[in-house]
Amino acid sequence: MIAARIVIAGALLATGWAVYAKPVAKPASPSPQDLVLARQAGMAMSASTMNLLRGASTNGAPLKSLAFPAGSLAKWAAAAPALFADSTKGVPSRAMPAVWTDKAGFAAKAKAFADSTKALADAAKADDKAAFDAALASTAASCKGCHDSYQVPPGPPPKAS
Numbered sequence: 523m524i525a526a527r528i529v530i531a532g533a534l535l536a537t538g539w540a541v542y543a544k545p546v547a548k549p550a551s552p553s554p555q556d557l558v559l560a561r562q563a564g565m566a567m568s569a570s571t572m573n574l575l576r577g578a579s580t581n582g583a584p585l586k587s588l589a590f591p592a593g594s595l596a597k598w599a600a601a602a603p604a605l606f607a608d609s610t611k612g613v614p615s616r617a618m619p620a621v622w623t624d625k626a627g628f629a630a631k632a633k634a635f636a637d638s639t640k641a642l643a644d645a646a647k648a649d650d651k652a653a654f655d656a657a658l659a660s661t662a663a664s665c666k667g668c669h670d671s672y673q674v675p676p677g678p679p680p681k682a683s
């Protein structure tokens with residue numbers, strides 16, 4: 523009985539030591555690859571958010587219930603440009619080199635995105651349907667406006683053989 527207790531205590535101690543000795547994950551600064559993954563994730567989620575907002579608006583959802591998703595899009599629009607840092611230039615992605623050779627042009631597209639998503643969030647809060655639909659259209663145009671010049675279009679779908 524005592525022996526068993528000692529074994530259990532030993533096992534617990536060993537576990538405790540193992541947990542203690544495990545190197546603590548250092549909060550490292552994000553690598554260029556991390557930044558690319560983060561911006562691709564944000565872009566993908568913004569496409570889902572746009573779909574949600576379009577569908578909800580068409581179905582007559584109360585605009586105030588759309589203030590949160592519209593506000594998240596505005597937050598994303600404000601945060602996205604920083605994820606196109608110079609350090610990510612060489613990482614394979616669908617960002618065109620023009621993102622870095624024409625920084626002013628890219629910044630102008632990012633600003634159009636930020637302005638229209640802010641208008642979208644404001645219109646949802648104000649329960650203003652006309653302003654909301656106009657801002658939804660200008661937001662969609664701002665996505666396309668940037669992609670036309672700065673995003674490598676998705677490749678053709680794989681051919682059925």
Ligand code: HEC
Pocket residue numbers: 558561562563565566568569570572615616617618621628631632635661662664665666668669672673674
């Ligand atoms: C200021 C420029 C800009 C704006 C505005 C912009 N995008 Fe993008 N988007 C890009 C670039 C550049 C890429 C390629 C990024 C990469 O591969 O790292 C991209 C990639 C994407 C992708 C592919 C993500 C993936 O899975 O790799 C989607 C989807 C997307 N954007 C949707 C949107 C939608 C929807 C909006 C508007 C609500 C939008 N984007 C606004 C520049 C922009």
